[in-house]
Amino acid sequence: MNARGCAFYFGVRRLAAALSFGRGMGGVASRVFQSGGPSTGSGQASLRTPKFAIASYHARVLEDIEASANHRFAPDQLRVRRLGIDTHQEPVVYMRADCSICRSEGFGAQSRVYLKINGHGIIATLNIVHGELIAAGEVGLSEAAWRLLSPREGDLAQFSHPAPVASMSALRAKIYGHALSAPDLNAIIRDVVDGRYADVHLAAFITACSGDHLSVAETIDLTRAMVSAGRQLSWPRSPILDKHSVGGLPGNRTTPLVVAIVAANGLCMPKTSSRAITSPAGTADTMETLAPVALSLEQMRSVVEREGGCIIWGGAADLSPADDILIRVERALDIDSEGQLVASVLSKKLAAGSTHVVIDMPVGPTAKVRSAEAASRLSAILEAVASGVGLTLRVALSDGTHPVGRGIGPALEASDVLAVLQCRGDAPEDLEARACVLAGHLLEIGGKAKTGEGEQLARSTLQDGRAWKKFQAICEAQGGMRTPPMAPHTHTIVSSRRRLIAGADNRKLARIAKLAGAPQAHAAGIMLHVKMGQTVEVGQPLVTIHAQTPGELAYALEYARSNHVFMTVEEQE
Numbered sequence: 001m002n003a004r005g006c007a008f009y010f011g012v013r014r015l016a017a018a019l020s021f022g023r024g025m026g027g028v029a030s031r032v033f034q035s036g037g038p039s040t041g042s043g044q045a046s047l048r049t050p051k052f053a054i055a056s057y058h059a060r061v062l063e064d065i066e067a068s069a070n071h072r073f074a075p076d077q078l079r080v081r082r083l084g085i086d087t088h089q090e091p092v093v094y095m096r097a098d099c100s101i102c103r104s105e106g107f108g109a110q111s112r113v114y115l116k117i118n119g120h121g122i123i124a125t126l127n128i129v130h131g132e133l134i135a136a137g138e139v140g141l142s143e144a145a146w147r148l149l150s151p152r153e154g155d156l157a158q159f160s161h162p163a164p165v166a167s168m169s170a171l172r173a174k175i176y177g178h179a180l181s182a183p184d185l186n187a188i189i190r191d192v193v194d195g196r197y198a199d200v201h202l203a204a205f206i207t208a209c210s211g212d213h214l215s216v217a218e219t220i221d222l223t224r225a226m227v228s229a230g231r232q233l234s235w236p237r238s239p240i241l242d243k244h245s246v247g248g249l250p251g252n253r254t255t256p257l258v259v260a261i262v263a264a265n266g267l268c269m270p271k272t273s274s275r276a277i278t279s280p281a282g283t284a285d286t287m288e289t290l291a292p293v294a295l296s297l298e299q300m301r302s303v304v305e306r307e308g309g310c311i312i313w314g315g316a317a318d319l320s321p322a323d324d325i326l327i328r329v330e331r332a333l334d335i336d337s338e339g340q341l342v343a344s345v346l347s348k349k350l351a352a353g354s355t356h357v358v359i360d361m362p363v364g365p366t367a368k369v370r371s372a373e374a375a376s377r378l379s380a381i382l383e384a385v386a387s388g389v390g391l392t393l394r395v396a397l398s399d400g401t402h403p404v405g406r407g408i409g410p411a412l413e414a415s416d417v418l419a420v421l422q423c424r425g426d427a428p429e430d431l432e433a434r435a436c437v438l439a440g441h442l443l444e445i446g447g448k449a450k451t452g453e454g455e456q457l458a459r460s461t462l463q464d465g466r467a468w469k470k471f472q473a474i475c476e477a478q479g480g481m482r483t484p485p486m487a488p489h490t491h492t493i494v495s496s497r498r499r500l501i502a503g504a505d506n507r508k509l510a511r512i513a514k515l516a517g518a519p520q521a522h523a524a525g526i527m528l529h530v531k532m533g534q535t536v537e538v539g540q541p542l543v544t545i546h547a548q549t550p551g552e553l554a555y556a557l558e559y560a561r562s563n564h565v566f567m568t569v570e571e572q573e
Contacts (some may be wrong), residue, residue, distance in 0.1 A: 044298060054282040065319045077156045078139035080117060087142040090199050091124040091330055094133070094140035095488075099158050102128070113406050114162040115139075117151045123162045125198050134330070148195075165196045169369075174208045182221040189225040189322045190269060202329040206340065210464040214339025216381060217520065220388040222339070225346035231297060233353035235304075239392075241269045241442045242354035244345050246361045246378070247279060248368025251405035251528075254360065255283045256290070256311055257420055257435035260463045260471035263309030267446045270304045271316035272352045274324070274344075277331050278515035280525055284313035284412040286417070292479035303477040309475060319351035320344075336368065338378055342385050349391060356392045358441045360434075362400030369400065394441055396436060399553050402504040403530045405431040409518035409525015411484035412546065418484075421468040433460065487523035487546035489553045491500040493560060495536045501567055505531060508559075514546065516556035521548035526556075530567075544565070 078101065083094060093115060095102050107113060111126045126143050134140050139157055141149070153155070170184035180188070188205065191197055197205070214222065241476035243258050255271060262269045273283035273293075287293050294316035295303065303310040315324040323344045330336055349357050359382055363375045379395045386393035405416040405428040420435065439461075440454030442520070447458045461467045475481035509526065516523030529541040536542065545560060547553035560566060 002496075009086045017024050017425050029323045036493060038346065039513045041101055042437075052080050058179060073123075074158070076104075077158050078138055079154050080151050080157050081134065081140050081141040082146050082153060083133075083142065085140075085142045087144050087466050089144055089325060090142075091122055091148055091195065092127055092142040093124045093144035094127050094129050095146060096134050096138075097128050097130050098135065100137075101138060102126075105161065107159075110198075110200075111190055112162050113144075114160050115149075115157045116159075117149050117155050117157045120147060122148050123195050123406065126417060132527070143193045154205070162196070165191055167191045168201070171205055171208065172271045174213075174443070175204065175393050179215065180218050180221070182224070185218070185225040188229065189222070192322045192325055193229045199329055199332075202326065203333060203442040204324060206335055209340055210335055210337035212338065214337070214343075216384045216388070219339045219342050219381065222343040222348045223322075223350070223385060224388055226320045226322045226343055227350045229319050230351055232296065233301070233319070235267055235268065235270070235353050239356045239446055240352075240445050241267055242271060242349050242357045243269075243438055243442060244343075244357065244359055246341070246359065246368055247277075247532065248366075249362040249364075249400050250280060250403040250506055250513065251413055252360075252362065252403070252434070253281070253286050253405065253417055254431065254435040254438055255429070256287060256533055257365065257462075257467065257469065258423065258439045259309045259311050260467040260474065261435070261439040261458045262442050262446070263307060263474065264461050264466040264470040265367065265443060265448050265457065266308065267442070267448060268304065268444070269309040270300065270352055270354075271309065271311045272300075272317060272348055273311060274314060274348070275329060276519045277327050277336055278334055280408055280510050280518035281410045281413055282519065283311065283353075285317075285519040285522065286413045287311045287410045288313070288484055289414045289484040290417070291475035295478060299478075303474065307474045307477050309470070309479060312478065314348050316353070320347040323347055330531070341383050342378075346382070346385055346389060350389055354391065356442070357386065357392065357394070358438055358445070359395045360398060360438055360557070361395055362398045363398030364402070364506065365506075366504075367400030392445065394445060396438060396441055398437070400408075400506070403509060403528060404428070404434055406528045407525060408509060408513045408528070409516070409546065410522040410527045411486070412523075414484040420462070421471050423463060423465070424466075436462065485523040487521075487525075487548055489543055489550055491546045491553060491557055492529075492544040493542050493557075495538060495542055498535065498537055499536050501530050501532055503567070505566050511557050512560045512566060515550070515552065515559055516545050516547040517552040521552070524548055524552065526560075 094114060107126055109126065109128045112123055113126050114121060114123050122145065167187035170180060170188060174180050194200065214488050240431055241262055243255060245252055255273060259269050259271050275284045276282040284293050293313040295312045296319045300310055300312055316318065326340065356455055361375055361379065363372060369375045375397055382395060398422060405413065407413045407416045416428050416431055420432045436455050436458040439458035443449040443454040443457050444451055472481060513525040516526065527546065529543060529545045530536055544554045545553060547556060
């Protein structure tokens with residue numbers, strides 16, 4: 001083969017390779033090839049141009065295109081940029097309004113998009129940016145999206161439409177009143193955990209299941225689905241004890257006391273707790289001011305094997321992960337329905353490997369459970385679902401007419417816990433009494449005390465110092481004991497006249513603490529200085545509001561000063 005033949009042969013080979021690239025460039029190469037090279041002006045290739053020259057010409061053109069493309073990203077790629085925007089658990093991406101991907105793919109604000117970086121992909125919600133926050137060729141990532149993908153600044157991201165979420169059809173059927181089957185609930189919960197549901201879809205699921213819209217059978221299936229979507233612990237010993245409070249009662253921070261008492265008596269209580277949903281503090285929030293709670297399963301197992309108990313945040317251990325996702329949206333909606341409450345509680349117990357559970361159920365007009373009838377209904381659901389999933393369960397009804405302890409808010413409740421454990425003279429008696437009742441139930445069903453004798457054993461465990469010693473050991477095993485923080489801004493409200501404190505509004509007291517910044521600001525909340533049934537004199541302190549900032553203090557104070565709405569008073573002569 002002569003030189004011209006070789007040139008033509010290799011030119012065609014390179015042209016064929018370039019054509020393959022050209023198809024990926026939207027047909028640019030094939031359109032160049034069809035143009036026939038230099039034109040005679042009539043739109044036809046010159047018949048006088050040798051074929052090898054045409055091929056050589058197109059090969060050079062395609063080489064130029066390919067070389068240029070090596071220095072650019074493909075049309076469906078953008079360079080990522082970390083915007084530092086906190087969207088909590090929901091991954092969000094930000095594209096310019098004039099972004100070619102938005103227009104080409106038909107993306108709009110709140111679209112669900114699939115993005116892939118360095119082989120890792122997630123589904124995220126799209127927000128559209130008008131202005132110069134993001135440069136051309138860039139895409140912004142929220143903190144949640146950045147955590148999930150762990151890219152480097154400037155990495156290339158590819159985008160496409162996500163596959164349709166099949167479980168949405170079951171959700172839509174539920175909205176219209178149809179029952180959910182076990183496969184339906186498994187599919188929904190799996191899609192929730194995999195991030196296929198945006199917050200709007202999560203809100204739809206929560207709302208569709210609220211009230212009495214979940215049957216006992218559905219609640220059992222939902223509980224099992226939530227357990228199977230995460231990791232599940234098993235322990236080499238039995239029984240494995242647990243306790244949960246239905247909630248709605250400010251300051252009712254008995255769990256750290258109960259765990260210390262039970263573990264000090266040689267029983268096993270690996271306690272996983274949630275953060276606050278609608279309250280100023282959850283057990284995990286309070287415990288976090290005393291010791292680390294974001295422990296992995298391996299760390300949790302090590303603590304329990306060493307001390308017989310722990311008090312950790314279940315979300316960090318990946319136990320029933322769907323629960324933490326749903327709780328986040330429930331908090332925003334201020335919804336906590338019976339069926340989902342039961343599934344939430346019992347799925348965490350099953351995932352933690354619990355076999356025996358005590359449920360603290362405060363009942364009162366401003367508690368979460370407001371009447372004896374509501375308590376009876378919820379108790380029946382809890383017992384039925386527990387039986388359906390193989391748990392031994394005891395419900396303990398308690399007085400929910402007023403707060404327990406003095407502090408409302410993570411650090412202030414932690415201070416109450418320490419006062420009880422240390423048997424100080426100023427320890428809140430009602431918190432101690434309630435913790436001993438609940439610990440007594442666990443000591444009885446755990447085989448350490450006869451029926452009716454558990455409360456006395458719990459009280460003696462507190463009084464002889466064993467519970468305090470065990471609590472310190474648990475804190476050290478979890479990463480070291482801490483001193484609860486103190487708020488930099490406080491204000492005490494005093495009584496303007498002689499009054500009898502006849503009652504309290506739990507919801508309004510919780511509202512004051514949340515306006516002050518709890519639970520996000522651990523030191524925020526309120527400290528009660530009076531008890532129900534107490535007569536106060538002019539100038540006597542009623543409550544002290546604790547806040548992290550002057551603005552939060554002002555918000556809480558304005559609400560609290562509204563005729564002392566948080567307390568029921570009777571004027572005294």
